[in-house]
Amino acid sequence: MNPAPPRPPAGRIDLHSHLLPGLDDGCRNLADSLACVRGLLAMGYRGAACTPHFWPAQFPAVSAALVAERVAALQRAIDREKLLFRVWPGGEVRLFEDADKWMNLHGFPILGGAGGGRTAVLIDSWRGDWPRHCDRTVDAILARGLTPVLAHPERSPTRFGFGRLLDRLARRGVLLQGNLRSFGGGEGPRALSLARSFLRDGRYACVASDTHRAEGIQDRRRGLEALADETDADTLRRLTTDAPRRLLNLDAEDAAGG
Numbered sequence: 001m002n003p004a005p006p007r008p009p010a011g012r013i014d015l016h017s018h019l020l021p022g023l024d025d026g027c028r029n030l031a032d033s034l035a036c037v038r039g040l041l042a043m044g045y046r047g048a049a050c051t052p053h054f055w056p057a058q059f060p061a062v063s064a065a066l067v068a069e070r071v072a073a074l075q076r077a078i079d080r081e082k083l084l085f086r087v088w089p090g091g092e093v094r095l096f097e098d099a100d101k102w103m104n105l106h107g108f109p110i111l112g113g114a115g116g117g118r119t120a121v122l123i124d125s126w127r128g129d130w131p132r133h134c135d136r137t138v139d140a141i142l143a144r145g146l147t148p149v150l151a152h153p154e155r156s157p158t159r160f161g162f163g164r165l166l167d168r169l170a171r172r173g174v175l176l177q178g179n180l181r182s183f184g185g186g187e188g189p190r191a192l193s194l195a196r197s198f199l200r201d202g203r204y205a206c207v208a209s210d211t212h213r214a215e216g217i218q219d220r221r222r223g224l225e226a227l228a229d230e231t232d233a234d235t236l237r238r239l240t241t242d243a244p245r246r247l248l249n250l251d252a253e254d255a256a257g258g
C-alpha cells in the first residue's frame with residue numbers, strides 16, 4: 001500500500017482579526033476586507049477567525065449568531081475571488097461589568113464557531129486594574145469548559161503587579177495572545193518591550209494580527225518580520241501556526257476530511 005501523500009504545508013492561522021465589513025472599527029467595506037485577506041495571504045496566512053468587538057454598546061446587536069451569518073457571506077465573497085483563505089466566526093469580548101451575563105444570554109463567541117471540539121474565547125480589557133467582574137467573566141468561560149484567551153496583554157495599561165496578575169491567570173488556564181503590531185513597534189515602546197519580555201518568558205500561547213483595515217497590514221507585516229528576528233523558527237511556527245490550529249481543532253477536522 002502506498003503511503004498517504006504528505007499534507008500541504010498548514011500555513012498560518014490568524015486567531016484575532018476585524019475582517020467583517022461594517023460591523024465594528026475594523027474593515028469599512030467588502031473591498032477593505034478582501035484587501036486585508038490578500039495582505040494576510042502574502043504573509044503566509046491561510047485563514048482567520050473574525051473577531052469583532054463585543055462591546056456593551058453593541059450587545060445584543062452583535063451576537064454570535066450574527067457573526068456566523070456575516071462570516072458565511074464574507075467566505076462566499078472570498079471564494080468568488082478564488083482566494084484560498086478560510087474565515088471562521090469568533091468575537092473579542094470586552095471584560096465589562098455583566099459580560100458574563102450577556103454571554104450567558106446571547107451566546108459565547110467561540111473562536112471557529114461552536115461545535116467541532118472548539119473551545120477558545122477571546123477576551124480583552126483596557127482597564128488599568130482587574131476588578132472582580134473580570135474574574136467573574138473568566139469564571140463563566142471556564143465553567144462552560146471553554147478556554148479564555150486574553151488578547152494583547154502587552155497593550156494593557158495595567159502597570160502594577162501585572163506579572164503577578166498574568167501568573168495568576170495562567171494558573172487558572174487563561175492563555176495569552178500577543179499582537180504582531182506590538183513586535184514591530186507600532187504600539188509604542190512600552191508594548192514593544194512588554195511583548196519582547198512576554199515572548200522571552202514563554203508567556204504567549206499564540207500571536208495574531210488583530211488586523212483592522214487594509215492600511216494597517218504593512219504594520220502587521222513588519223511585526224511578523226520583527227517576531228521572526230526575535231525568536232527561532234520553531235517558536236514562530238508554534239505561535240502563528242501550530243497553536244492557532246490546535247485552538248481551532250483544525251487538525252482533527254482535516255483528519256475527518258472536513
Ligand SMILES: [Fe+2]
Binds near residue numbers: 017018092
Ligand atoms: Fe481586536
